[in-house]
Amino acid sequence: EVQLVESGGGLVQPGRSLRLSCAASGFTFEDYAMHWVRQAPGKGLEWISTISWNSGRTGYADSVKGRFTISRDNAKNSLYLQMKSLRAEDTALYYCASDQTNALEMWGQGTMVSVSS
Amino acid sequence: QSALTQPASVSGSPGQSITISCTGASSDVGNDNLVSWYQQHPGKAPKLIIFEVSKRPSGVSNRFSGSKSGNTASLTISGLQAEDESVYYCCSYAHNNTRVFGGGTQLTVL
Numbered sequence: 624e625v626q627l628v629e630s631g632g633g634l635v636q637p638g639r640s641l642r643l644s645c646a647a648s649g650f651t652f653e654d655y656a657m658h659w660v661r662q663a664p665g666k667g668l669e670w671i672s673t674i675s676w677n678s679g680r681t682g683y684a685d686s687v688k689g690r691f692t693i694s695r696d697n698a699k700n701s702l703y704l705q706m707k708s709l710r711a712e713d714t715a716l717y718y719c720a721s722d723q724t725n726a727l728e729m730w731g732q733g734t735m736v737s738v739s740s
Numbered sequence: 741q742s743a744l745t746q747p748a749s750v751s752g753s754p755g756q757s758i759t760i761s762c763t764g765a766s767s768d769v770g771n772d773n774l775v776s777w778y779q780q781h782p783g784k785a786p787k788l789i790i791f792e793v794s795k796r797p798s799g800v801s802n803r804f805s806g807s808k809s810g811n812t813a814s815l816t817i818s819g820l821q822a823e824d825e826s827v828y829y830c831c832s833y834a835h836n837n838t839r840v841f842g843g844g845t846q847l848t849v850l
Contacts, residue, residue: 718785725774
């Protein structure tokens with residue numbers, strides 16, 4: 624079964640850091656680019672970052688550039704998002720998604736990040 | 741990175757057809773054919789329903805179709821069914837390996 628499972632979310636104070644993980648199974652992870660997308664409570668989808676299959680190319684939304692870092696470990700079938708200097712506006716459900724056709728084909732169920740003092 | 745523009749809501753009766761527009765710029769929607777559409781039911785993860793403007797993933801109903809003209813992409817749902825009631829998002833490749841979503845459109849089946 625094809626599956627993406629996010630983890631690492633939680634409640635964190637403003638200014639602190641958090642690292643999200645996404646475990647992939649059921650497909651050849653190294654063949655796919657990957658993305659992180661977030662959704663604030665009651666709001667729409669916001670694309671935040673992407674990484675190519677071999678980590679050679681990344682991209683970030685302006686809202687997270689310089690604060691968030693995407694990475695992957697193909698040997699562990701895992702995607703990561705290191706988040707620093709967290710702000711209240713980063714509060715959201717964070718999804719990972721796979722991409723083989725320049726679209727976000729498969730999605731996890733998300734992990735919730737809440738930034739509050 | 742400005743969000744793509746979608747109508748906040750559309751509605752239609754069962755059996756009818758509706759179209760949702762997604763307007764961007766020459767730097768994103770108008771720049772290539774990398775527009776995709778997603779359906780999101782409440783409390784669920786989004787689901788890809790259209791990629792590369794007009795292609796359907798395996799298993800997606802042929803009642804869903806996509807097109808593009810200039811800086812505006814469109815999603816058409818024909819033969820509306822109650823189960824189509826959902827929020828729909830467009831997404832486009834933008835510059836420097838980034839993506840941008842539309843604000844989402846709530847479809848109500850009357």
